[in-house]
Each structure stands twice: as structure tokens, then as C-alpha cells.
Amino acid sequence: MLEGSPTPWSYVLIRLLFRFVLKIFYGTIVVEGLDLVPETGKPCIVCANHSNSLTDALLLVTSIPAKRRNMLRLTAKATQFGRRTLTSWLIESAGTVPIKRRKDNTDGKADNTDAMLKLMEALELGDAICLFPEGMSRFHPTIAPLKTGVARLVSDVLARNRNDPDFEVSVLTCSITYMHRQHFRSDVLVSFHPPMTFTPKNNPELLPPVDFDQIRSLTSEMQKIISAGTLDSPTWDLIRTAKLAARMYAPLGTFMTLGDYVRLIRQFLDAFKNAEQHTLPKDRGIEREGYLVLNTSDIFALQNDLKAYQDQLSHCGIKDDRIRRLLPRRTIFFRMLIRLLWSLCLFTISLPGLILWLPVFATTVYAVHSFKKTGPIFDTWDEIAQYKLIYGLISGLCVWFAAVALTWHIALVTVFLVPSLMWITLRWCEDAVSAFRAFTSLLRLLQVGKPTLKGMHEKRRELYNRVMDLATSSLGLPENPETHFALSGGKEKGRVRGSWDSRARYFSIKRRRKRDWNETLRLYDKVDYPVDDSE
Missing domain, CATH: 3.40.1130.10 (Glycerol-3-phosphate (1)-acyltransferase)
Structure with missing residues (x-):
């Protein structure tokens, strides 16, 4: 060799x-x-x-x-x-x-x-x-x-x-x-x-x-x-819709790895792409291993109905999991109080570390804002992460050196203390943002009103039945996804094994437990994608 x-x-x-x-x-x-x-x-x-x-x-x-x-x-x-x-x-x-x-x-x-x-x-x-x-x-x-x-x-x-x-x-x-x-x-x-x-x-x-x-x-x-092996789609709307279908099939709380999640989305995405390309016969379903596979018209109709449902969710500022199980108003108020208090508590203890993070955030926001003006989305937005990494690295190192220089008499301590404080602050902020995002989601749930929520709940139930028909009959997925994904695989990275493991990871300083793989560090749920008219 x-x-x-x-x-x-x-x-x-x-x-x-x-x-x-x-x-x-x-x-x-x-x-x-x-x-x-x-x-x-x-x-x-x-x-x-x-x-x-x-x-x-x-x-x-x-x-x-x-x-x-x-x-x-x-x-x-x-x-x-x-x-x-x-x-x-x-x-x-x-x-x-x-x-x-x-x-x-x-x-x-x-x-x-x-x-x-x-x-x-x-x-x-x-x-x-x-x-x-x-x-x-x-x-x-x-x-x-x-x-x-x-x-x-x-x-x-x-x-x-x-x-x-x-x-x-x-x-x-x-x-x-x-x-x-x-x-x-x-x-x-x-x-x-x-x-x-x-x-x-x-x-x-x-x-x-x-x-x-x-x-x-x-x-x-x-x-x-x-x-x-990835989400290859002709449009962002198809990915958005496939993510919703995957989440309806395997709801929040399902113990699954990121790889399982991506492959699940991919299966729904392929079904919707095939429907758009009319690769299945329109007049009737076809048999496959004893199942009646949904025809193109049914899948295409489901895709459009899921898109309309997601549009309504986005307009209301809530996500599907809030509609899946409607909560009594008393329970909503109680959860809002808990989420708000927990969020304020975490933000409060994060303040010293956030002072260190402020120059990093300000530098990257300004750099990215200026860069976005240089060209269309398809030709510039692929470099946003690169800009954030480079400018975040430079500004982060500057903060570290400045903090050590200002505390030179105890530099042997601050050289390790500053990055440790910044990391634990980031972990606290992740949980704080998540708690506040849940609070705002519950608040919007109250603002929507009972009649609208009831109508969305009924619509979701009908869509859920159709998604399960597509998953089990056409895609060959198991009927009990929560049990299947919890038992499949081993202890590979990204997998949560049971409720105890889930709670332990929530308080881990190493990595935040993810219930929703679509989550980002945002005060709102990120489900939409930018649209560039030039593409």
C-alpha cells in the first residue's frame, strides 16, 4: 500500500x-x-x-x-x-x-x-x-x-x-x-x-x-x-411539504436519529416528485406486495392539501404538533407561565456570557447583511454559512484575546474560563430560546381562537389518515413509527434511547437534546425557505 x-x-x-x-x-x-x-x-x-x-x-x-x-x-x-x-x-x-x-x-x-x-x-x-x-x-x-x-x-x-x-x-x-x-x-x-x-x-x-x-x-x-442520500428536490415547496408529512407520520417525541429523519423525509419527497412527474398511472392504484398503492392523483392532491395546511400553520405562527393534541386553555396558561419563567431564568444567568458573544453576533450579522446585497439568492446565499464561520472565528478570537489581555494578572485562569463561559452560555441560550419559542407558540394558539383550532384539528385528522395510507400502503413504512424508530439502530450519534436518556441529554452541557431536527436558534419555528424569482 x-x-x-x-x-x-x-x-x-x-x-x-x-x-x-x-x-x-x-x-x-x-x-x-x-x-x-x-x-x-x-x-x-x-x-x-x-x-x-x-x-x-x-x-x-x-x-x-x-x-x-x-x-x-x-x-x-x-x-x-x-x-x-x-x-x-x-x-x-x-x-x-x-x-x-x-x-x-x-x-x-x-x-x-x-x-x-x-x-x-x-x-x-x-x-x-x-x-x-x-x-x-x-x-x-x-x-x-x-x-x-x-x-x-x-x-x-x-x-x-x-x-x-x-x-x-x-x-x-x-x-x-x-x-x-x-x-x-x-x-x-x-x-x-x-x-x-x-x-x-x-x-x-x-x-x-x-x-x-x-x-x-x-x-x-x-x-x-x-x-x-440527501433531499434532492425541484422546489423548496416539495421539501417543506415532505417535512410536514414526515412529522405527521412520526410526530415530535419520536426517538429517531437525524439519518432516520432525513431518509424518512426523502421517501415522502420521492413520492411527491413522482406524483408531479406523473410516473404512476392516473386511473387506478397499482398492486405492490399485497398493498394497493395510491395513484398519482391521490398523492398529488395530498401534496397540495398538505401545502395549504402548512401555509395556514405558518400564517398562524404555530406548528403541527400544537394541532395534533388540542390543549385546554387552563393547561395552555399554565405551560405558558412555566415556559416564560424558565426562559427568563436562563436568559438572566446567560447575561455575563452574552456580553462576550455580543461582538461576535454583531460582526457576523453586519457582514452577512452586507454580503446579501452583492447578488441574487441562488448565487450568494450558499456562502452565508462560510461568512458566518470566518467572521465568527475572527471576532471570537478577538474577544478571547481582549478578555485575556484585560485580565492579564489572572490570564492563566481567563484563558480557559472565557471560552468555557461562552460555551455554557450558548447552551443556556439554546434552552432559553426554545422555552421562549414554546411560550410564543402557546400565545399564538390562544390568539387563533377555538373555532379555527377545531377546524384545523379536523383537517389535520383527515390529512393524517391520508399520510398514513401513503406511508404504509405505498411507501412500505411501519404502522407504528414511534416504536419502530425507538427500537431500530444502536447508540449512534443523534439517537435518544428512552425518556430517561432524553431528560439527561436536555441538561447536558456537551450537546442539546433535539426533539425537533428542524430546530434552529430562532425565536420562531423555521419552516419556510427564501424564494428567488430569478430561479
Whole structure:
């Protein structure tokens, strides 16, 4: 086995630094399939969907343990190089290879011969390289058609090593799913899939002269695998509706991992996409394993009715769980009091730490507000998380250094006390915001009025029956999701095992317990997505 390139010191620094920063910015980062990652010394091309600019690369770098791969050689658009910015320095010092894009050149041409040569040489040393086959990052619900560069790179490196029939190169596909990619304390799922392995001996079809259909076939297979592991949708509305259907099927309180949750949404999303594309017969249901599968018209009607129901929920400022079980007004008032007192208590003890966080929040808000003005949503919003990470890191370090300098006589204490206080403050604030969000939701519940709530409750009951029909008859999901997801799987990250474990995690200083994977650090429930008329 090859040894791989030595790890640059700057790469080690970046990996350690941004592992810390990402765990602060995102509430939970769940990584699946680490055992599938080829070890250092085995040539490997890591390919993932690309929807969050530099943050995608940082997630991959920090998700793969150093004991598995000593480094992941990145690629980035050439326009990121040569700038006098921290981002440019980070990219260049980590051994990143610049990739030219046609859209960045006035003549519409891009020669990446040198870049491909460097990547092939890295593979021949046993390195892992990272490529995003979409060729660009954008704020959009669907994965763009993959370019053929990865498949052609596999073909070229096999051709260079055709005299060694056992030379092996792997393509490791990965799906990255953000619940809300640009929002503080939202959640991320990183899923690695079984690698595709190629050798000159076993894959002569990829050796010159190559039939380009083989290149297209490999690219198509990669797109299929990556797409199947994330929420790939033609519109934001379909994702929004699929999330509602998933939550109605497996209500709040269901003990399930983030991976279970994403795959559940994906199943409903596929059903709604198929209905829109008219892939099922309209005139009648079809039989599958003894079940009557709902026809396209029924699923399409359910999708539209769920959208209308979610619109009504958004208008009222409440979420489906409040309609599922209507509460007596006396109970609502009592819960409002408890939530408000708990929220005020947590906010009060958080005040000293919030003073330290204030410069960080102010800096990132101002930077992001200015950046949003530079372009349309699809071309700028994918970089918001990157801006928040970079500006949050810089301002956070400044706060830390300033606090230590002002308390120099006890610097040995404050150098550890300040970041510890900021972290525990963040944990308290998460619970405080959650409690206040529950308080405002209960308040809106009172404002809606009994007649409207009763009508929404009846509507929800009818929609729930139709969702369960779709889930159990067409999608083959179990009839008792709460029992099924609680018993399935082990103690993997993100899974809550029973009520005692749930309560223990609520008070954990390490990580907040998530009842709702759609939750962010907002005073309101985030269910809608921005709409860009240019897309």
C-alpha cells in the first residue's frame, strides 16, 4: 500500500480549528459510514453534493478522522486564490488545487490540464482528493447535473497506471444534508456511501480508447447515489411539504436519529416528485406486495392539501404538533407561565456570557447583511454559512484575546474560563430560546381562537389518515413509527434511547437534546425557505 503525502502543518491547524468552529455553529453534526472511507495510502476521490460553498469542504475535512485519512486534498475555484483574505490563505496553505471555470473567463474557456496532472500525481501517491462534480455551489433545492470530470480523471489515472493491473483507485460518494445550511445551531448529516473501486484489470472499458458512454454511465451512477442520500428536490415547496408529512407520520417525541429523519423525509419527497412527474398511472392504484398503492392523483392532491395546511400553520405562527393534541386553555396558561419563567431564568444567568458573544453576533450579522446585497439568492446565499464561520472565528478570537489581555494578572485562569463561559452560555441560550419559542407558540394558539383550532384539528385528522395510507400502503413504512424508530439502530450519534436518556441529554452541557431536527436558534419555528424569482 502507498504511504500518501505528508500532512502540511496548516492543514492540521485548519482541521482542528474548524472542527471546533463547526461544532459551535451547527447544533449536531452526524456522520454516517466512516468505516467505508478508504485508509491513507489507498488512492481515493471523495465526491459530494455542493450547496454550501467552502463549508462543504470544511465539513468533509473535519468529518474524516485523521487516523482514517491523514489529509484530504481539496480543490477550489481559481478565483479564490491570490486574494489578501483569510479565506484565500486557508485555501492555499492547505495544499488546495485551483480549478478554472469557464464562467470566470471572458473568453468562456478553461484549461485545467495542470490541475488534473497534480490530482493524478496525488492519487498515485496514495492521497485522497476532494471534488464536487456539480462544478459549482449554489443555494438551490436540487443537485445540478454532475460534470464528467471525476469519471474522466478515473479513466486518465487508470491509463497512466495500465502497466500495473492491480493499481486501485476508489470513488467515495458522499451526501451532505443541511436542515438549514445558513442558520446558527441547525443540524447536518454527512453520509458516506460504499466506495466504487476501479483497476486497469477489472475495468478495461475505462482505458483508452474510451467510449464516452462509459464516462457518462459512471457519472450517472454517482449522481444517483449522491442524490439518494440527501433531499434532492425541484422546489423548496416539495421539501417543506415532505417535512410536514414526515412529522405527521412520526410526530415530535419520536426517538429517531437525524439519518432516520432525513431518509424518512426523502421517501415522502420521492413520492411527491413522482406524483408531479406523473410516473404512476392516473386511473387506478397499482398492486405492490399485497398493498394497493395510491395513484398519482391521490398523492398529488395530498401534496397540495398538505401545502395549504402548512401555509395556514405558518400564517398562524404555530406548528403541527400544537394541532395534533388540542390543549385546554387552563393547561395552555399554565405551560405558558412555566415556559416564560424558565426562559427568563436562563436568559438572566446567560447575561455575563452574552456580553462576550455580543461582538461576535454583531460582526457576523453586519457582514452577512452586507454580503446579501452583492447578488441574487441562488448565487450568494450558499456562502452565508462560510461568512458566518470566518467572521465568527475572527471576532471570537478577538474577544478571547481582549478578555485575556484585560485580565492579564489572572490570564492563566481567563484563558480557559472565557471560552468555557461562552460555551455554557450558548447552551443556556439554546434552552432559553426554545422555552421562549414554546411560550410564543402557546400565545399564538390562544390568539387563533377555538373555532379555527377545531377546524384545523379536523383537517389535520383527515390529512393524517391520508399520510398514513401513503406511508404504509405505498411507501412500505411501519404502522407504528414511534416504536419502530425507538427500537431500530444502536447508540449512534443523534439517537435518544428512552425518556430517561432524553431528560439527561436536555441538561447536558456537551450537546442539546433535539426533539425537533428542524430546530434552529430562532425565536420562531423555521419552516419556510427564501424564494428567488430569478430561479
